[in-house]
Amino acid sequence: MNRYxxxxxxxxxxMIAVALVFAFPVYVLVSMALRAEGDDSSPIALPNSxxxxxxxxxxxxxxxxxxxGNSLMVTAGSVVLIVALAAMxxxxxxxxxxxxxxxxxxxxxxxxxxxxxxxxIPLYQTMRDLGIxxxxxxxxxxxxxxxxxxxxxxxxxxxxxxDPGYEEAAxxxxxxxxxxxxxxxxxxxxxxxxTVVILNVIFVWNDFLTPLLYLSGSGRQTxxxxxxxxxxQYVSQWPMVFAGLIIGVIPVLIAYFAMQxxxxxxxxxxxxx
Amino acid sequence: xxxxxxxPSPQKHDRPPQPPPRGRGxxxxxxxxWWFVLPALAFFAFTVLxxxxxxxxxxxxxxxxxxxxxxxxxxxxxxxxLDDTAARDAVVTTLLAAVAITIVQNTIxxxxxxxxxxxxxxxxxxxxxxxxxxxxxxxxxxxxxKYLYAPDGALNSLLGAVGLDxxxxxxxxxxxxxxxxxxAVVIWQFSGYSMVIFLAGLQSIPGEIYEAAxxxxxxxxxxxxxxxxxxxxxxxxxxxxLSVIGGLKLFDQVWVMTQGGxxxxxDTLSTVIYKxxxxxxxxxxxxAIAVILTVFVIVISSxxxxxxxxxxxxSA
Numbered sequence: 001m002n003r004y005x006x007x008x009x010x011x012x013x014x015m016i017a018v019a020l021v022f023a024f025p026v027y028v029l030v031s032m033a034l035r036a037e038g039d040d041s042s043p044i045a046l047p048n049s050x051x052x053x054x055x056x057x058x059x060x061x062x063x064x065x066x067x068x069g070n071s072l073m074v075t076a077g078s079v080v081l082i083v084a085l086a087a088m089x090x091x092x093x094x095x096x097x098x099x100x101x102x103x104x105x106x107x108x109x110x111x112x113x114x115x116x117x118x119x120x121i122p123l124y125q126t127m128r129d130l131g132i133x134x135x136x137x138x139x140x141x142x143x144x145x146x147x148x149x150x151x152x153x154x155x156x157x158x159x160x161x162x163d164p165g166y167e168e169a170a171x172x173x174x175x176x177x178x179x180x181x182x183x184x185x186x187x188x189x190x191x192x193x194x195t196v197v198i199l200n201v202i203f204v205w206n207d208f209l210t211p212l213l214y215l216s217g218s219g220r221q222t223x224x225x226x227x228x229x230x231x232x233q234y235v236s237q238w239p240m241v242f243a244g245l246i247i248g249v250i251p252v253l254i255a256y257f258a259m260q261x262x263x264x265x266x267x268x269x270x271x272x273x
Numbered sequence: 274x275x276x277x278x279x280x281p282s283p284q285k286h287d288r289p290p291q292p293p294p295r296g297r298g299x300x301x302x303x304x305x306x307w308w309f310v311l312p313a314l315a316f317f318a319f320t321v322l323x324x325x326x327x328x329x330x331x332x333x334x335x336x337x338x339x340x341x342x343x344x345x346x347x348x349x350x351x352x353x354x355l356d357d358t359a360a361r362d363a364v365v366t367t368l369l370a371a372v373a374i375t376i377v378q379n380t381i382x383x384x385x386x387x388x389x390x391x392x393x394x395x396x397x398x399x400x401x402x403x404x405x406x407x408x409x410x411x412x413x414x415x416x417x418x419k420y421l422y423a424p425d426g427a428l429n430s431l432l433g434a435v436g437l438d439x440x441x442x443x444x445x446x447x448x449x450x451x452x453x454x455x456x457a458v459v460i461w462q463f464s465g466y467s468m469v470i471f472l473a474g475l476q477s478i479p480g481e482i483y484e485a486a487x488x489x490x491x492x493x494x495x496x497x498x499x500x501x502x503x504x505x506x507x508x509x510x511x512x513x514x515l516s517v518i519g520g521l522k523l524f525d526q527v528w529v530m531t532q533g534g535x536x537x538x539x540d541t542l543s544t545v546i547y548k549x550x551x552x553x554x555x556x557x558x559x560x561a562i563a564v565i566l567t568v569f570v571i572v573i574s575s576x577x578x579x580x581x582x583x584x585x586x587x588s589a
Contacts, residue, residue, distance in 0.1 A: 004392060012393040018385070019402055022461065028427045029417050043420075043427040044434060081316075089313035095305040104310055111321050115522050115570050117546050118563040119324035121556055122331060126324065145320025148313050167304070177304040206410040208525045209543075213551070224412040228529065231416055238420060245413045256408040260401050268473035 033242040058244035061234070067226035068251065074136050074211075074222060075204045078143035082151050082200050083193055085144065090155030091181055095164065105156065111149030116210075124213060134218030139211060143204050151196045154266065158192040159185075195266025198259040205252045223248045325567075332561040337554055350561035360562060363540045367569075370456050370541060371520030378460045379512050382467025387497075389468070390475045400472065403465035411462065415529035418458045419445065422530075445531055448538035455539055458526050463519070467512045474508025475501070506585040513581065514574055521570050542566045 028043060034050040041048060059065065093105045123142070124133070132138045166188060170180040186193075208224040215221055221229070227248045234241055332350055334343040354360050385403050389396045406414065421427045422444035429441045444454040478501060486500045524543035527533060533540035533548070540548075542562060550559035 004394075008392050011388060011391055012395060015388045015393060015399055016395060018388075019399055022403065022406070024427075024431075025414070025417055025421055025461070028421060032420075042430050042434075043425075044430045085313040085316060088309040092305040092307050092309050096307065100307075104314065107322075108313075108317065111317060113518075113571050113574060114321060114325050115518075115563070115566050116321070117522070117543055118328040118560070118567050119321055120328075120546075120563070121550050121560055122324035122327035123320060141316065142320050145316040145318075148317045149321075152313060171304055177306045180304065181306075181309070202408050206408075206412075208410070208412050208528075209547070224410050227410070227416075228412055231529075242417075242420075245416065249409050249413050252408055252410065253405070256405065257401070260404070263404065264400070264469055264473055264476075267470050268476060 029242055029246065032239055033246050035239040037239070039239075054240045054243035055247060057240050058230070058247060061240070062226055062230035062244045063221075064223070064226060064244060064247050067221050067223050067248075070136055070220055071205055071223040072251070074139045074143070075201055077136075077140040078147070078204050079197055079200045081140065081144040082147050083196055086148055086151035086155050086196065087186055087189060087193065088181070089148070089152050090159050091185060093152065094156045094159035105152075108149045108152045111146075112153070116146055120209075120213070127214065134215055134220065136215070136220060136222075138214050139222070142210055142214065143200075143207070147200050147203065151200065154192055154196050155189065158189060162188060191262070192266060194259060194262035198255065198262055199266070201255050202252060205255075223251075328560045328563055329567075331557050332564045334557050336557040339554070343557075346557075350558050351565075353558060354561060354565065359537050359540065360545055362537060363542050363545045363562075364565070364569075366452060366539065367521055367523065367541045367543075367566075370452060370459075370523055371517055371573075373453070373456050374459050374463075374520040374523075375513060375516040377456075378464050378516050379467050379509075381460065381464040382512065383471050385464060385468040386471035386475055390472055400469070404469050405465065406462045407466040409462070411525040412529050414462050415458060415526040418454075418461075418526075419530045422454055446535055448535050451531055451535060451539050455523075455526050455530055458530070459520070459523065462526075463516070467516065470512050470515075471505065471508050474505045478504045506581075510578070510581040510585060513577060517577060518570055518574055521566065521573070542569075 031045075031047055032043065033054055034052070035047040036049050036051045036053070039048045089108075093101055093108075127133045127138045132141075162185075167180045167184050170184045171177070175183065206224060207222075208228065211222040211225045212228070215225065227245060230244050231241055331343070333345060333347060335346045335349070336343040389399045389403070393399075423429075424443050424446070428444065432438065432440045442450060445451050482504075483496060483500055486496045491499065522543055523541045524547070527539050527541055527544050528547070531539045533544045542565065546559050546562050546566070549555040549562065
């Protein structure tokens with residue numbers, strides 16, 4: 001069972017072939033983005049004389065610099081708030097067995113089911129009345145509220161399997177409950193914090209509909225909205241548009257490759273719950 | 274993306290055994306301050322709970338989104354929905370897409386998970402690779418595929434290059450084909466997501482059980498069915514829930530590739546909600562459709578969850 005047999009080699013070949021099929025769209029994306037102007041060869045051929053000029057053009061014309069700035073700000077602000085609030089909320093929810101604790105947890109879990117389309121329009125109205133529409137702050141508030149149920153779920157599941165002995169020891173040494181949480185419990189939750197961070201970074205960075213609505217007309221865009229507008233404007237200039245698309249996904253890909261280990265381990269922890 | 278097993282049973286595997294409670298119960302012992310939930314609850318109420326309730330209420334009014342006056346009109350908006358063929362078609366389209374995505378994405382995800390859970394040398398690289406599409410902004414993948422699907426695009430060129438000219442199609446322009454073309458993009462993008470959840474489930478199966486079954490003479494198919502499948506039940510539940518809910522909410526890919534076209538063939542509930550509210554200013558009608566979507570999501574996922582957790586118990 002433990003050897004690398006001919007059957008394993010066959011499976012390896014099949015899996016790599018499947019991977020190549022999955023990679024085909026990405027190959028087209030990159031090969032198109034490297035194409036020089038006037039290179040009309042088939043979309044599946046390699047570019048005649050590869051060039052990086054499209055990336056510079058796309059950067060300037062799509063206004064990707066400011067959009068990346070906005071996306072970074074919104075993503076960082078939301079993820080910091082989500083982690084802080086979800087970790088804190090999970091602490092009493094995981095430790096207390098009282099009825100209110102179960103009810104509050106159930107209310108959060110209801111949030112996993114409610115499609116945000118239902119809240120989208122009334123919230124749009126509320127934010128317009130508050131005058132924060134068009135402000136990235138509106139997005140930070142929105143993502144924090146929207147992503148809390150999932151993050152509270154992940155943290156609560158993790159905390160329930162974490163021995164309360166550590167914080168009890170801290171309490172006996174004279175730490176107050178708040179201090180016990182921040183200096184003992186929160187550091188111990190680092191593995192699940194990694195998972196919560198990466199999954200939320202991916203979600204917030206990529207979300208399209210919310211910034212399309214809440215930032216529309218403000219001149220401040222996040223990456224997906226900037227790319228969408230850019231696509232509409234330069235619809236037939238595929239090489240430059242594709243270069244823009246690549247620039248737009250590089251930050252989230254870097255975050256993914258840096259933290260990919262946490263994804264499988266995080267789900268493995270979640271499955272136990 | 275969210276929704277991992279929506280109502281997990283909190284008591285089942287809770288904490289290590291503890292001494293019987295002294296004094297006034299667990300809070301006194303663990304000292305977790307109850308007010309720690311307040312900030313999270315406040316954000317959650319502001320962005321989800323309150324506006325959802327408002328949305329439910331707007332669906333019974335005649336609000337146009339601009340005038341401050343709203344009149345209660347009972348079920349009028351829902352009656353309008355019954356006469357609106359476009360909206361009825363969107364219901365069917367949404368359900369078809371959700372079912373197709375759920376079945377195909379999870380089948381591929383499971384096969385990929387079994388493949389990268391084997392002893393092949395490239396397993397670690399492939400795990401990272403297959404999940405990568407799920408990380409890429411859907412606007413980007415949708416636009417990339419729009420190009421691949423173009424009549425003179427990469428897919429038709431590829432078919433021509435391997436001598437399958439007869440298979441060339443107008444992938445997004447043909448009303449009978451467009452929905453499935455969009456669904457294929459979602460499957461391509463999120464099969465790796467299902468794979469990762471199945472993989473987490475597979476890795477929780479102790480190797481000895483599997484080897485014991487092999488020694489007892491069970492072939493790979495029987496080992497899968499009698500050993501792996503029952504132990505994979507929690508991962509199956511989570512994956513099916515996630516893909517059904519994600520499929521019912523489908524928006525980004527449709528919006529970028531077809532905007533609901535051709536002729537409404539790819540309009541989903543989400544694109545209709547968006548169009549009614551922000552293109553036709555039919556805010557109340559739009560929220561009525563959102564209420565229908567909410568009812569679908571809650572009913573389908575609760576039925577599914579109850580069925581799947583019964584399966585889980587039976588196979589445990």
